[in-house]
Amino acid sequence: MITATNLALLAFLAVLAWAIARIRNLFVVTMLAGIYSLLTATVFVLLDAVDVAFTEAAVGAGITTVLFLSALLLTDREAKPRKNRLASLGPMVLVVLLGAALVYTTLDPRMPHYGDAKAPAHGRLAPEFLADTVKQVGADKPTATHIPNVVTTTLASYRGFDTLGEVVVIFTAGVGVLILLGGNATRRRRRNPAPREESSGAGSSGKGAGA
Amino acid sequence: MWESFLGLYNYWIVILLMMAGFYIVMSRHNLVKKLIGLNIFQSSVFLFYISVGKVADGTAPIIEKGIFSYSNPLPHVLILTAIVVGVATTSLGLALVVRLKEAYGTIEEDEINEMDAAD
Numbered sequence: 174m175i176t177a178t179n180l181a182l183l184a185f186l187a188v189l190a191w192a193i194a195r196i197r198n199l200f201v202v203t204m205l206a207g208i209y210s211l212l213t214a215t216v217f218v219l220l221d222a223v224d225v226a227f228t229e230a231a232v233g234a235g236i237t238t239v240l241f242l243s244a245l246l247l248t249d250r251e252a253k254p255r256k257n258r259l260a261s262l263g264p265m266v267l268v269v270l271l272g273a274a275l276v277y278t279t280l281d282p283r284m285p286h287y288g289d290a291k292a293p294a295h296g297r298l299a300p301e302f303l304a305d306t307v308k309q310v311g312a313d314k315p316t317a318t319h320i321p322n323v324v325t326t327t328l329a330s331y332r333g334f335d336t337l338g339e340v341v342v343i344f345t346a347g348v349g350v351l352i353l354l355g356g357n358a359t360r361r362r363r364r365n366p367a368p369r370e371e372s373s374g375a376g377s378s379g380k381g382a383g384a
Numbered sequence: 385m386w387e388s389f390l391g392l393y394n395y396w397i398v399i400l401l402m403m404a405g406f407y408i409v410m411s412r413h414n415l416v417k418k419l420i421g422l423n424i425f426q427s428s429v430f431l432f433y434i435s436v437g438k439v440a441d442g443t444a445p446i447i448e449k450g451i452f453s454y455s456n457p458l459p460h461v462l463i464l465t466a467i468v469v470g471v472a473t474t475s476l477g478l479a480l481v482v483r484l485k486e487a488y489g490t491i492e493e494d495e496i497n498e499m500d501a502a503d
Contacts (some may be wrong), residue, residue: 176390187397213430214436221437221455222459232467233427233470240471240475244481246479249491252412252414255413260411261410261412268407268410269403272399285436289439290439298424299456299457302458319449323446323457324460324464332461347475350476
């Protein structure tokens with residue numbers, strides 16, 4: 174049953190990706206991307222990654238969709254049709270070849286199958302983390318002071334520095350967004366008086382103040 | 385045959401999604417659409433990591449009485465970080481798109497290139 178759900182959900186993801194490539198209305202595309210994220214979160218639950226599913230549903234389906242919607246508000250709602258239809262033939266050939274090569278590598282008999290408990294990925298670190306958490310929790314008497322969730326304990330201890338780096342990345346991105354969009358005064362100073370920017374300047378600076 | 389199809393199906397879908405994202409990034413001129421393509425590419429990598437971490441008959445890695453088989457928690461930890469970093473980069477990309485719209489009046493890459501060539 175779970176296998177069938179897995180098959181169906183992943184097939185849905187493929188269909189959604191195809192629709193996102195086809196549709197030109199950017200609002201529809203954004204909504205489809207939100208659905209795509211939510212479906213990914215569901216797949217994560219099936220694959221036992223409950224914490225990742227949580228984050229994907231909140232951040233991927235929630236915040237990302239809001240970000241895209243606010244960007245659409247400040248830019249265009251509709252993607253223009255391609256002038257030259259043949260131009261996308263090259264990328265198509267490239268991705269088909271690359272995809273075929275990747276599929277060919279998965280056919281190698283050494284490729285661990287899905288769910289294989291003997292896969293090299295489960296080798297050294299993961300059993301250690303599991304054993305550590307079991308030791309803390311006390312195996313059969315979980316107490317309120319210890320955290321039974323292995324992902325949480327690993328994230329806070331072994332990968333604590335990594336989480337610090339993550340915060341630095343978010344901070345840098347926030348500063349970058351503020352520099353790019355913040356403050357109309359800065360923007361007016363930067364804008365040089367070329368004719369084509371004059372024409373779009375009045376409308377966009379008004380919208381920029383609203384953001 | 386059926387067993388190896390089920391064993392490799394997740395990887396094939398991951399490859400398909402990754403190539404779909406890559407194709408959108410390369411072939412579409414609209415910058416917002418390019419960013420969505422990047423997001424699809426990115427989430428295919430997430431799916432790959434989580435698929436690798438799955439252990440058959442395992443459960444979510446939360447220690448509980450009477451359960452002895454858990455899925456690998458390490459990919460989950462890595463991908464948790466990656467999702468949040470992905471949103472940070474997406475927001476920065478969207479900010480760039482908004483600035484480009486203000487400067488050029490369009491978010492189509494080919495039109496921007498034409499304007500740059502005309503200058």
